[in-house]
Amino acid sequence: MILNYSIENRILPLIPIRGIGIFPNTVIHFDIGREKSINALEEAMLEDSDIFLTVQKEPEVDKPKDEDFYEVGVICKIKQMIKMPGDNIRVLVEGINRGKIKSISQEDPFFEVVLDEYIYSSVLPLEEKLEAMVRLSLEKFEEYASIHTKIATDTITSLKEIKNPDKLADVIASYIYIKPEQKQEILETFDPYKRLEILNTFIVKETKILQIEDEISEIVRKQINEFQKDYYLKEQLRAIQKELGExxxxxxxxxxxxxxxxxxxxxxxxxxxxxxxxxxxxxxxxxSPDAGVIRTYVDWLIDMPWDKKTKDNTNLKKARTILDEDHFGLKEVKDRILEYLAIKHINKNMKGPILCFVGPPGVGKTSIAKSIARAMNRKYVRISLGGVRDEAEIRGHRRTYIGAIPGRIISSIAKVKVNNPVFLLDEIDKLANDFRGDPASALLEALDPEQNSTFTDHYIEAPFNLENVMFITTANSTSTIPGPLLDRMEIIELSGYTENEKINIAEKYLIEKQIKEHGIKDNQIQISKNAIIQLIQRYTRESGVRNLERNIGKLIRKAAVQIVENNKSSVVINSQNIKNYLGVPKYDYDLVYEEDQIGVVTGLAWTTVGGETLFIEVNTMKGEGKLQLTGQLGDVMKESAMAALSYIKSNAENLGIDYKIFKETDIHVHVPEGAIPKDGPSAGITIATAIISALTKKYVRKDVAMTGEITITGRVLPIGGLKEKLLAAKRAGIKKVILCSKNKLEASKIDTKITRSLEIVYVDKIEDVVKESLI
CATH class of the missing domain: 1.20.5 (Single alpha-helices involved in coiled-coils or other helix-helix interfaces)
Known part of the structure; x- marks a missing residue:
């Protein structure tokens, strides 16, 4: 490439400048204050106003030497001088040509140098390569200028009018922001093509930096705008609240x-x-309504006992004493609680059990839970699940609903303010479900030891640990409890009380409790043991003691009337005068017949209020061999009757029955008290024995009762509710009870006070039943 410039020798005063750069064909101003620089300026003004400017390598050096400034600089024409405060002078200069120091001819009182001046032709011939570089440089600078806001819009137009690539490169270099050493590199490049090439590199780099700065600036601007908006709105709200005094x-x-x-x-x-x-x-x-919602929600979170618990009583003797004070009997329940306390004493991190007390009404399922809490020194919580059909009752409502509150489990725990209460879920067998959800399924998480450490209520929306809670549930029957829920619970059967147990409960607990509740003094009313027996036998018919307690309360109120009206100091209630207070006895337990009967057999049945004797009567008459069933029998009992008849027909010869009788005789099976529905799989052998007695005209022993199901092959099947049935047999004066041999193990666990006065015979076939019951 042809370099179109000439070199001339010149001697000029020199001023080293700091922190700024200068190019030929550009105008700049700078301040000087050093003595040498002022002397050089004055010398230049005496001559032709030309001066040589070069950049000082280290701006901090106050008295530079020849090695402290670059040898390539710019020969400038001084245009203007203005004296500034503090002996400084502001100088306006125009760059003319590049210069390169050959030697320093003088250092004091100012620098004077001998230099080569590079004088470029005003018009350089543009080769294709150089022209391409010029166009590229203009394009890159235009892109740079579009981002750099301080460059005027008409700058590009004026640059396009410059025909000299040497001048174009210098002018562009003066517009872009580059470091002093980079400016010096451009200044020292005498070839216009190479100068433009280096310049383009700097422009591209600066353009990218500017783009990144713009992006960052935009992000910051948005953040500041949002912050300012929030700040402005908060200040407005604060001002409004201030006006309102809030x-x-x-x-x-x-x-x-x-x-x-x-x-x-x-x-x-x-x-x-x-x-x-x-x-x-x-x-x-x-x-705002939202403020109330927030306050209520945070109040619930604060009230939750996240880390509060009561210390368990691990003194087993004390716990046993408390349980015995409150309840008579219930040995299995008490033993289970003492087992838990013993393990808790050994292992502090023992999870709470989930017990399910199953039994008829009034046997003390609910009250034993309260005693357990007292024995363990824990808080007591009770909720009734009877009729609950909404899942939100258990797990709470979402906060989006108006009037939302936590479920009954979380709200109850918040109320007692500890996370380890004894929690009674009463009547769990009476849960329902509908379109609002299945509460039984919602209980699974609370009652599953593997899940309840993170029980999450819909309202609280945070996991709460229920591991320390001792859950106790009650039910009259397990048949209506869903299988998955039943599987999580430990079933403990609470059967009905014997007459002796009821007497002890009445004497030790109920009479004292009712006297206390009615505010009567202990010596004002006395109830004899015979009166209690009469009350149990003739005025109540139940497995538990609820009605017994009500009738004791009634006796006390009647006696209170006597004390007040007749001004008596005390009243004694015995078996002779109990009718005066309670009226005619309501019940008379079925007693055995005084004589042996044909076609009448005593069966044993289980009801929700305990065991009862059930007389099954069979009569025969001339007819066509039809079987008639009366007495409100359910499907199971009807099938038992048909199974019994099938067996008798197929074994008529062995039983001593003429088969013709089935074609000529109608058989009528009746269970008295026809208004009361009866059903269950335990009357099969009773019906079979009664039919055999009626057909063979053999007498049935009056003191024998039986219970068990029959198959059409004559096998006897086991039954349930054995304790209650044996109690009913004992009350009715039965001496012998016939049971399936598979019930032997269950019978061995029953209190000997019940079984010692009964002869229990175990059978496998109906032939054995006939042998033991028919005369």
């Missing part, structure tokens, strides 16, 4: 809440959630 109270309220949250010992994620919610109060009006 500002100070809201801030105080939030501070108070934050203190409560910090002392509530919440898990970290729950604490952060509570703080986030309460800080929202600062952004909304205190009269």
């Amino acid at each position: 500002e100070e109270s809201i801030e105080l309220e939030v501070d108070e809440y934050l203190k409560k949250i910090s002392t509530a010992k919440m898990p970290k994620e729950v604490r952060e959630k509570a703080e986030k919610e309460i800080n929202r109060l600062l952004k909304i009006s205190s009269s």
